[in-house]
Amino acid sequence: MEPILVRRCRFAVDPVEGVLRDVDIYLEGGQISCVGECTEKSGIVLDAHSMICMPALYNAHTHAAMVLFRGFHDDAKLEEWLERVWRAEKRLTPGIVADASKLAVMEMLSTGTAGFVDMYFYPEETARVAEEMGIRALVGPVMLENMTSIEKWVSETLRLAKNLEKGRLVRLVVNVHSLYAAPIEAVEAGLEIAARTGARLQMHAAETRREVYAVKKRYGKFPVEALRDAGLLTGKLHLVHMGWATSWEYRAVAEAGATVAHCPVSNMKLATAGFLPLHDLQGEGITVGLGTDGAASNNVLDMFREMKAAVLLQRHSYWDTRVKALHALRAATLGGAEIMGLRAGRLKPGYEADLVLLDASSLHLQPLRADNLVSALVYAATGSDVAYTIVAGRIAYSPEKASRFSREARRIAERLNSFFKEETMVRGKGASPSGLVSR
Amino acid sequence: MEPILVRRCRFAVDPVEGVLRDVDIYLEGGQISCVGECTEKSGIVLDAHSMICMPALYNAHTHAAMVLFRGFHDDAKLEEWLERVWRAEKRLTPGIVADASKLAVMEMLSTGTAGFVDMYFYPEETARVAEEMGIRALVGPVMLENMTSIEKWVSETLRLAKNLEKGRLVRLVVNVHSLYAAPIEAVEAGLEIAARTGARLQMHAAETRREVYAVKKRYGKFPVEALRDAGLLTGKLHLVHMGWATSWEYRAVAEAGATVAHCPVSNMKLATAGFLPLHDLQGEGITVGLGTDGAASNNVLDMFREMKAAVLLQRHSYWDTRVKALHALRAATLGGAEIMGLRAGRLKPGYEADLVLLDASSLHLQPLRADNLVSALVYAATGSDVAYTIVAGRIAYSPEKASRFSREARRIAERLNSFFKEETMVRGKGASPSGLVSR
Secondary structure: OOOEEEEEEEEEEEOOOEEEEEEEEEEEOOEEEEEEOOOOOOOEEEEOOOEEEEEOEEEEEEOHHHHHHOOOOOOOOHHHHHHHHHHHHOOOOHHHHHHHHHHHHHHHHHOOEEEEEEOOOOHHHHHHHHHHHOOEEEEOOEEOOOOOOHHHHHHHHHHHHHHHOOOOOEEEEEEEEEOOOOOHHHHHHHHHHHHHHOOEEEEEEOOOHHHHHHHHHHHOOOHHHHHHHOOOOOOOEEEEEOOOOOHHHHHHHHHHOOEEEEOHHHHHHOOOOOOOOHHHHHHOOOOEEEOOOOHHHOOOOOHHHHHHHHHHHHHHHHOOOOOOHHHHHHHHHHHHHHHOOOOOOOOOOOOEOOEEEEEOOOHHHOOOOHHHHHHHHHHHOOHHHEEEEEEOOEEEEOHHHHHHHHHHHHHHHHHHHHHOHHHHHHHOOOOOOOOOEOO | OOOEEEEEEEEEEEOOOEEEEEEEEEEEOOEEEEEEOOOOOOOEEEEOOOEEEEEOEEEEEEOHHHHHHOOOOOOOOHHHHHHHHHHHHOOOOHHHHHHHHHHHHHHHHHOOEEEEEEOOOOHHHHHHHHHHHOOEEEEOOEEOOOOOOHHHHHHHHHHHHHHHOOOOOEEEEEEEOOOOOOOHHHHHHHHHHHHHHOOEEEEEEOOOHHHHHHHHHHHOOOHHHHHHHOOOOOOOEEEEEOOOOOHHHHHHHHHHOOEEEEOHHHHHHOOOOOOOOHHHHHHOOOOEEEOOOOHHHOOOOOHHHHHHHHHHHHHHHHOOOOOOHHHHHHHHHHHHHHHOOOOOOOOOOOOEOOEEEEEOOOHHHOOOOHHHHHHHHHHHOOHHHEEEEEEOOEEEEOHHHHHHHHHHHHHHHHHHHHHOHHHHHHHOOOOOOOOOEOO
């Protein structure tokens, strides 16, 4: 692996120390080894005099291959949409998941994401694609009680863990869908796998009011209470959504050292109405990451847009501006890195060489200065401003790769759309939720 | 003006009739003259076989030149931010407003906006820039009681109206800041100008709770009640924000035929907590447009991102998904067109030739089909996907113009940043709201 010299960044942002001007960044052996004057270094040189350099972003919760269902009946009522997606998911094949995962990974790399925590079917396909494309990922089979048994799921998870051992970028995450779609015994079994493999256990929790009451009905307790009282609330857990939890559940999460993924766009688009108290949680020392959730409920995998949405949702819900751009930036970088088990999210020697370079000349970033740079990254930038994404010291996305990604995406999109031919026939003409399709 | 043949759009969207496939669109004399098979037409030919064609968007409320203040202390407390902006605004000059307006217009054209309703100082500068750059605008001096008198403002407004008569794209809007920053007599005087000139009267109304109570204290009534009881609530009014109005005020607006601008990102970012009941208002037949507000509180002028934010805000606030992509699309096209006094917002012969062509190959739009196209435009696209913006039958933005815009933006940004040198000195080192600036 050849070292990379990122030369003379116009601006560089470390989410803790601040904004630097005109610095070099040198990457070798997959790590940052110099920030500042690194002039006598050799390797691949990236001229960054018109770029903003920052740590790459981590998507703390997604269902990558669900780009397949981007815009699929997504304005229908929630129940109708879910039913249609579930019906279509029965027709999934490893090949379709591989294609869709590749499309998702290209979208993530091209928008500055260096890693993602995934939950979906055929995780071995997503793992293979992630390794090939050079993005970090946590993947694992999903425990859903109407689709598999605990025993079968445990053995599949352990088999995948073994296969992933030789990988460079992809690791296991133990995936239990939720307490409403999996028995609490699955969490117990999952934590055993987590202890054996060093993985985290990811589950949806407290996403909707309906779910919270379903769990209450089943266990007599709210989701986090049920986990805690069963002795299953540990620092290994990664809890997703958490918009409908109580204050004492958040305190229990803090005490246990579990991590949380906040998915503001998905929560708003699905009208869950819940909102995670980001400021309080970060204040209590809980590690919070940001997630796009699947493209079916977002509809993009752009972490820059997610950062802005996070601040907007908090401010609207709390009637004040206590949540700042910097809180979102830290969640998307440092928070996500910790959830993924990485020493990353900083521009400092010894940290992982996961970087993003953005084009500082974009119209919507002007006039750009050191004092409004964090604001520009969170409130103005989108993934489309990303010029380079570097993952583990390798250039995974660049202007040169952009056209290759486009060509590949066109081929994949054609294959994926043929998946919908059957759906379209079932639906019939004019049955689109918007009532708009004609000719 | 040479006619334009937009040849073989892969998809074309009319916000009323739906999605068309493989159609030509012919533009002549500033209007759409053919949609469908327009093969024997001559003129400039745009190959659209890999494009999505749609009516252009209208920004129903902005302060264009406030791109100057993009990211300027925008995470400080609202009062501190406002005070800093007001202090800096005292140093504005016509040259700065011209520069900033040009930057704003380039951003708007490059993101698919064909017209905007403006409210800011030195409107004659913004008007000149808009004409030069080929974008539609409504502009007018602002009535603010601590800065001018009604008499002075009326004469300035009438003078500008006269100057605008010879223009092609820019028209007058009568601007009264609000009932809390201008006396109600200004609205009366403004409506007289509106009657004489055919212009609309734009004012902020019911943006914040604080404002609503300030008006209640001054007039004993809520803003729209005060206007109605003074006989000033007419179809000429364009009311901006309206997030803190009562149900009977919305009914009064519907009866009067006044129009409304909804600015979801600005409302959320400033934590006003109010939210305009978009679905109810559109249901009552009120013309609602979407506005970005100024870049100081957004921080972009991208109407695609505004459409998504509109749906997200509604769904989060109402706990249901009644507001669909299509409602936002109609507000941003048809709604904005009506507010600007244009027969536009449709892909139909006889409508104004204001069009946007988007690159259909963007990764985040895949897999793209007719049945998820509206969803793609509202939930996935951003202004960065725009390839061409056509205004009044002329190509105002194109891939060729993009690099010219970038160069021009760089020059302008340098000049605008020198405006902040003084501010920076006043502020001193390390006084940034994020506490992040170093070196």
